[in-house]
Amino acid sequence: QKEVEQNSGPLSVPEGAIASLNCTYSDRGSQSFFWYRQYSGKSPELIMSIYSNGDKEDGRFTAQLNKASQYVSLLIRDSQPSDSATYLCAVNRGGGADGLTFGKGTHLIIQP
């Protein structure tokens, strides 16, 4: 049974600080890893994808992947109130198998 685990939060971070969101997964065969952001009442939108071990940076966002530890993280630097949302971690084996498995999400609150 594939599982993706996230701390549901809420995770409260002061504005301007670094927000660190974590995700663990159970399927060692997982190859593709994604972070989606979902604002309340809205649909998810992709903010980061990562496929190999290490860090991937895009603006204020950095995704980190450690396949040996089955761990994916998302760092948000210089957090802004507009970053307040639920962040969903999603993983898949790739090749179209079984769709994406999503975690239940971490609710992030950036305090002004």
Add this chain to the structure above:
Amino acid sequence: KAGVTQTPRYLIKTRGQQVTLSCSPISGHRSVSWYQQTPGQGLQFLFEYFSETQRNKGNFPGRFSGRQFSNSRSEMNVSTLELGDSALYLCASSLADPTNEKLFFGSGTQLSVL
């Protein structure tokens, strides 16, 4: 470029009825995936269609079915509705491989079963 369009936005049904939801993907996208989102279970994969063929299916009962038309538009059907089917149903499109590409989600259909 128009986004993913889902209709209707809201639906209220009673137990035992059936329902059909519609999804129009982004132009040029051939893969359409369906997800169920509930507060308790989060986002769960229902099925994925590509070129009118179901390529993958999640762990849902046979009451949940879908299809895709030649223009990539997709419908999902839920028969014999149960209270537990109340959820937000999200459709997502991608070019070809939804597990390696960005998924573009529609606004969803909020289904309430009474």
